[in-house]
Amino acid sequence: MDGCHDTGCDASEIEAEDTLALVGCPNVGKSVVFGELAEEYVDVSNYPGTTVDTTLAEFGDYKLTDTPGVYGISAFDEEERVTREIVLEADAVVNVVDATHLDRDLFLTLQLLDMGIPTVVALNMMDEAEAGGIDIDVEALEDALGVPVVPTVAVDGEGIDDLRERIPEATAPEETAVEEYYDELPEELEATRAEKTLLVEGDEPLAREVDVGGVMADGGSAALVEPGMREVVYGDRRSRVQSIADEVQSVTEIDGGIRETISDLMVNPLTGTPIALAMLGVIFYVIGGLVAQRIVGYTEGLFFGEYYNPAVNEFVGGLIPATGWAEPIEFLLLNDNLGLLTITVQYIVGVLLPLVMAFYLAIGLLEDSGILPRLAVLTDRGLNRIGLNGRAVVPMIVGVGCVTMAVITTRMVGSKRERLISTALLGLAIPCSAQIGVIMGLLAGLGLVWWFGYLGVLVAVLGVAGLALDRTLPGEGQALVTELPRLRVPRPGNILRKTYNRTKMFLREAAPLFAGTALVVSLLDYVGGLEAIMNGLRPLTSLIGMPADFGQILVLGLIRRDFAAAGMTNMALSHAQIFVGLIVITLFVPCILTMTMILKERDKKTAILMWLGSWVAAFTVGGLAAATLGVLGL
Amino acid sequence: MSDVLADVGSGEAVRLVEVPDGDTRARLLRLGFLDGAVECRHQIRSGPVIVRRNGTELALGSALAEEIQVDREGGE
Missing domain, CATH: 3.40.50.300 (P-loop containing nucleotide triphosphate hydrolases)
Structure with a gap:
């Protein structure tokens, strides 16, 4: 050769x-x-x-x-x-x-x-x-x-x-069989081979460009060729593919073996559902138990608690003069509620970073092994009932940080209707990936039952909201069309690279925002505003049986949901309080980036409605959960 | 004559004769699923149908499978 x-x-x-x-x-x-x-x-x-x-x-x-x-x-x-x-x-x-x-x-x-x-x-x-x-x-x-x-x-x-x-x-043949179809295009059209090929296939973006260019003077039709042309060209190409494949490859049928058996078990609801639940359990134990308890316990408790924070306090405290005007600065930088150089760094590096990395590692494994499309098949039936199809599961699981929102609103194949439903559900009840790591960490201290209880509440909320939307919105959902790639054992190198890239993007996005939030909260704290806000929120926090401090968590949650979750790691709460608190911050308002996305994609009215609606949903469900747990005596 | 994909049993081989939506048809065509016989790997009850051709597996939602007309004779 x-x-x-x-x-x-x-x-x-x-x-x-x-x-x-x-x-x-x-x-x-x-x-x-x-x-x-x-x-x-x-x-x-x-x-x-x-x-x-x-x-x-x-x-x-x-x-x-x-x-x-x-x-x-x-x-x-x-x-x-x-x-x-x-x-x-x-x-x-x-x-x-x-x-x-x-x-x-x-x-x-x-x-x-x-x-x-x-x-x-x-x-x-x-x-x-x-x-x-x-x-x-x-x-x-x-x-x-x-x-x-x-x-x-x-x-x-x-x-x-x-x-x-x-x-x-690198080269391409001088001419190929597709050229006979170029005659279908207007003669005066000036276009490259690539453009001509796409145009005979009815490529809409190109047809519009040509249209705007004035070559196509008459009519506003999107395509330059007959509607059926794409299929003729595709069909012709398929027959060329087949004759090449027949010529160059010979296949000896070999049994699919164990992979096929596993794949069969995963898509069959009877066996697939327990497998999916078992995977959720394992992920929970690894992230919640191992990473959150052991590793975060070490980074947060020992590294930050014993070494970093005291050292920074001493060093920076020594640099700042002990005069009156410097006092507010010292407070902003070093206060033990949310000081910029102390607790803020501790939350980002000591709490969020290890959990987020562990979560991305798990997602990478699910992606590379080919498990995600099988989850899409498994959940398709359920999601059809709320006007979505199984594909919606993939962006919901894989979304990176708050980008999740953007992913689902724009990337999904589907109608406006599907985008609207998924936007609403995601904004309402899907935790962002950084948040879910922290949530698993907090729930791991409580046990597996609480984890499934938490998931159960979310699924119930999603179900009710989805059903309501599916009933009220006009139109019908689109059906699932997805390839099932072969199951394979993922390559560690690939997963590590993905995890690294995603973690980097998370830090780039979250760190500046968290720093800004911390400064604002500290400033409010200094002038007494935080106390006023917490007092103002008192009726709501007591409704769900939480201490007044939870008001600050809500303020953090207004900016990003994962900040709220991180803030909860430092509070002394009972099991029931942790559970209720986590449900509330999950259902609570969409984060600031999500809100900007919604404003861009939809209108002000929808955005305000969703924002206010999530307050109502969060405290109604939180209140119900608190009352139920109270009755159960937990 | 007018059988639909949703009625095909697991393990059966059929030809997909008519696909309603233009974009879906183009996507199936592109993957080679309209070239000849496809094997129905799994008919999940009121769930998706999984079809296979030349080692490529595709899951199609049940609503779509209700609308795809198949030819059972052509599948041999």
């Missing part, structure tokens, strides 16, 4: 600052290939205007960029739109193809080639293909596609050197 095929061996076109995009279907190992190729990570950040993460790095003269996994270049959802935009701007593409799913993945490959995008194919997971009885003739595939094909096992670093060497050979 030596280099040059047909055309485009000329690497001189490529100059520094060129973009190389990694493109492929979900779960084909793109991020692993990315990690192997990248010389240095530049950054993980949201793609502009979206909630989708993209990662940038350097690779030789290229700017290497990762893309969300997609089955084709189109605009069915936000992830696809991001990938589509990156591909349209990329100078070359490494198309990562799962050798065990050649028939599925080649559609995207042929689409990229139809678009004339210089491509190198990394034929990944060759080891799994072999184990699965799939034999692929790599040279024949290279001839059929007309671009370099490099077999790889990215997780073991196999084939990566070859891939690196052949990336400059």
Whole structure:
């Protein structure tokens, strides 16, 4: 398999600052290939205007960029739109193809080639293909596609050197079968091959651009071609995919074995439900028991309590002159309620950080093992009743910090109706991931029963609110369509990298906000405002049987729910009080970032209604829980 | 003749003949699920149907499965 095929061996076109995009279907190992190729990570950040993460790095003269996994270049959802935009701007593409799913993945490959995008194919997971009885003739595939094909096992670093060497050979065939459809487009249209290909597939964003450009003078129709064209072009491409797949691969059927058995057990409600509950129990024990009790006990109690805080108090206290004007400053920085340099740092570093990291670790495991889509199948039936489908489970679990809100409002495939319902439910009763770590920590001291009790209350609230919304909103929900990737044992390296990136994003988002909140609360405290607020909230806090201090927790909760949870770690409360308090701060108002999202996505009226509604919901449910526990004598 | 996917039993092989919604049809087409026979892996009672073709598994919600027309003869 030596280099040059047909055309485009000329690497001189490529100059520094060129973009190389990694493109492929979900779960084909793109991020692993990315990690192997990248010389240095530049950054993980949201793609502009979206909630989708993209990662940038350097690779030789290229700017290497990762893309969300997609089955084709189109605009069915936000992830696809991001990938589509990156591909349209990329100078070359490494198309990562799962050798065990050649028939599925080649559609995207042929689409990229139809678009004339210089491509190198990394034929990944060759080891799994072999184990699965799939034999692929790599040279024949290279001839059929007309671009370099490099077999790889990215997780073991196999084939990566070859891939690196052949990336400059990235090319696309001079012409492909899609061209016969270009006649359908208006003759005067000036567009690149990539754009023409997408236009005959009825790509709406491009059609609108062309429209605005004035080329299409008449009519406001979104597409330039007949509505049925997309299916004709897709169908034609599928038949090309099939003939290539038939030609280059031979499959010996091998029994799916244990993975298939586990997968079957997980999606069957009878066995899947206990498995899911058991997983919740294990996560609770690891995060709540091990991390919260042992590790946080150490960081918060010993490190901060015994060493850090006294040292800072002494050192900074010594720096600040003991005169009258400096007193407020000293109070803001060092007070033992929420001093900026003492308790604030303790909450962020000593309490939130370890719990958040542990939670992200658990989420990474669920994601990489392929368990999440199976949870979507398992919960689909229940979620259908409240006007959602099983897909809604994924962003609810995976959401990072308060971004959860943004994720669900914009990323989800679905109608306005579904977005409205999920926005409302999320704002109402889904704890953000940082908060749930702290909650597990607090509940772990109480026991497993309290954890399931807490979840039960939340599910009940979600159910009632969801049913009500489903009944009152017009229209119908959309059905679930999701792929079930193979179950696999996750790779530690990948999980650690994800956890690191997410934790970094959490700190970047939460630390400045917490510092600002701490200053405001301390200032209020200093001038006596905090006391007044706590007195004002007294009727509410006593309604749910909480001490007056809980008023401060509520003030923290106005800013971010996880701040409120962290604040509760320092209060002396009974079991019942902890339980009720946690329910109240979970149902309490959406955090400040969420509110800005709601204001942006919806109108002022909805935002105010949701905000006030959550006060009512939080204290009604909290009051009921307190009363019930009182009757039970707990 | 007018069987729907929701009536197909676990383990049966069928062809998906008609999919109502245009976007869903395009997504199934793209993944190869309209090319030929697909195997019904699981028919979860009043829940999603899991279909498989060439090692790719797809879960389809029950409301959708009610609307997808299948051809049982074509599945052989």
